[in-house]
Amino acid sequence: MAAHAAAPEFPPGTVSVVTVSENDVDNDGVIDDRYTTTVTVDGFGAVLETVQEADNGADGVLDSVVTLVNSYDDRGRLMLTSETTDLFADGVIDRGRWIEYVYDNSGTLLSTTTQVDVDNDGVVDVELTSVAVVDGRTSTTTVVEEIDLDDDGTLDETATTTTVRDGKGRVLTNTVVVDSALGEAADEVAETVNTYTQRGSLATRTSTRSVGGVVVEESESQLTYDQRGLLTGYVTESGEDVETAAVSYDQRGQRVLLKTEHTAAGVVVGTLVDETIYDVRGRVVGGVATSTDDGWVTVSTDSYERDARGNVVVAVSTQDHDGDGVVDWTNRSEYTYDQRGNRLTEYSWSDGTDAGDEPDTQYWDTRTYDRQGRLLSMQSEVDVDGDGAVDSTSTFTSVFS
Numbered sequence: 001m002a003a004h005a006a007a008p009e010f011p012p013g014t015v016s017v018v019t020v021s022e023n024d025v026d027n028d029g030v031i032d033d034r035y036t037t038t039v040t041v042d043g044f045g046a047v048l049e050t051v052q053e054a055d056n057g058a059d060g061v062l063d064s065v066v067t068l069v070n071s072y073d074d075r076g077r078l079m080l081t082s083e084t085t086d087l088f089a090d091g092v093i094d095r096g097r098w099i100e101y102v103y104d105n106s107g108t109l110l111s112t113t114t115q116v117d118v119d120n121d122g123v124v125d126v127e128l129t130s131v132a133v134v135d136g137r138t139s140t141t142t143v144v145e146e147i148d149l150d151d152d153g154t155l156d157e158t159a160t161t162t163t164v165r166d167g168k169g170r171v172l173t174n175t176v177v178v179d180s181a182l183g184e185a186a187d188e189v190a191e192t193v194n195t196y197t198q199r200g201s202l203a204t205r206t207s208t209r210s211v212g213g214v215v216v217e218e219s220e221s222q223l224t225y226d227q228r229g230l231l232t233g234y235v236t237e238s239g240e241d242v243e244t245a246a247v248s249y250d251q252r253g254q255r256v257l258l259k260t261e262h263t264a265a266g267v268v269v270g271t272l273v274d275e276t277i278y279d280v281r282g283r284v285v286g287g288v289a290t291s292t293d294d295g296w297v298t299v300s301t302d303s304y305e306r307d308a309r310g311n312v313v314v315a316v317s318t319q320d321h322d323g324d325g326v327v328d329w330t331n332r333s334e335y336t337y338d339q340r341g342n343r344l345t346e347y348s349w350s351d352g353t354d355a356g357d358e359p360d361t362q363y364w365d366t367r368t369y370d371r372q373g374r375l376l377s378m379q380s381e382v383d384v385d386g387d388g389a390v391d392s393t394s395t396f397t398s399v400f401s
Contacts, residue, residue: 014048016040016401022058024393027381031058046072053089062089077103093120108134124148138172139165156180170196187211199229228253240265252282269294283310290323297323311337328352342369349386359386374400 021035034055040048052066064087071080078101085095095118102111109132116126130143143161148154158179164172171194178188190209197203202223209217219238226232230253233246241264248257255276262270274289286303298321305314312335319329333348345366349359365380378396383389 014040014042018399018401020395020397022395027390027392034058044076046070046076046078065089075107077101077107096120108132137167141165168200170194170200197225199225201225201229201231250278252278254278254282281310299323307337309337309341311335311341313337338369340369340373342373342375343367351386359383361386362388370400374398 017039019037022031023033025032036053038051042048047070050068053062054064056063066085068083070078073079081099083097084093087094097116100113104110111131114128115124118125125148128145130141132139132141141163145159146155147157160177162175166172174192176190180187188211192207194202195204205221207219208215219236221234221236223234224232230249231247236243243262245260247255250256258274260272261268270293272291275287276284277286279285289300291298301318303316304312307313315333317331318327321328329352331350333346335343336345338344348363350361351359362383365378367378368376370376376398380394381390382392384391
């Protein structure tokens with residue numbers, strides 16, 4: 001597997017999308033860096049190849065190239081992914097990664113094998129193998145990661161993750177065993193066990209982590225639900241730390257209030273009260289969140305204005321960092337749209353010093369689309385110090401062929 005794949009020959013019906021991003025970081029009219037991405041897809045939308053080229057000085061000379069190639073069988077199943085990195089764009093591959101997929105006759109993915117050669121010396125430095133076994137009621141997936149940290153051909157660490165799922169795909173247990181030296185007892189074991197309600201919602205979760213056979217961390221969570229199956233609260237205990245939560249909903253089943261409390265050794269050290277506000281159509285129009293952390297109070301607010309189609313045209317966020325009732329930071333964004341709902345322009349500003357005086361930073365962008373609604377271009381400008389002068393410009397363009 002660890003061999004550089006030849007350039008693919010694409011079948012008829014393929015489409016290539018070329019995206020170019022250019023940045024003028026000091027707004028002197030000279031492009032400082034340019035990045036080009038070419039994505040080729042087949043007639044069914046499957047990605048065949050992605051090529052990322054970086055020209056860091058925008059001098060016309062490439063500095064690095066990353067190429068990803070996907071191979072499929074006649075059923076359209078992904079069989080092999082090859083990713084190669086040419087760090088200096090000199091035609092020499094410096095790093096490679098390969099992923100191979102194996103299926104059974106019914107099309108079920110049985111295993112994946114990932115190999116990484118970090119220095120392209122032909123020696124695999126990291127190998128990760130995932131194998132799935134289905135016995136009818138449950139499925140077990142085992143992922144083994146083998147790492148040769150110093151490239152001496154001897155494995156320095158293995159990590160084995162075993163996940164058991166029920167017939168509905170829900171995780172029953174997940175166990176991670178890390179062995180930093182083969183032939184010795186496992187250095188670290190982490191295990192999570194889940195149970196579910198009759199409706200299939202998570203009911204309990206127990207997690208433990210042990211090192212050298214000694215448990216060093218342990219936590220247990222219990223979750224509760226209402227008759228609609230909506231989460232109404234949970235309690236998580238880990239040693240002397242306890243976190244509780246209570247959730248309230250409106251008649252539509254939309255969350256309107258979340259309250260959490262964190263205690264350590266019986267003393268409250270943190271709280272959160274998060275309220276969400278909706279209009280008569282059930283759309284979010286705002287919210288207020290008040291949090292405390294060791295006595296420090298922070299209040300955050302959000303508000304939204306919408307047009308007749310429901311698009312957000314104005315979004316405002318504020319923060320009171322010390323809970324004194326005075327806004328310490330404000331961000332306001334304004335948007336316009338075309339008839340299809342595609343965003344055409346954005347203007348945003350933030351004020352974090354005088355909170356109401358002049359903007360500290362400003363941002364503008366404009367976008368264009370083709371008849372199919374695909375983004376063709378976007379130009380953005382940033383005023384980093386709020387003096388009204390543009391400090392950096394970025395341009396993004398896409399060409400579909």
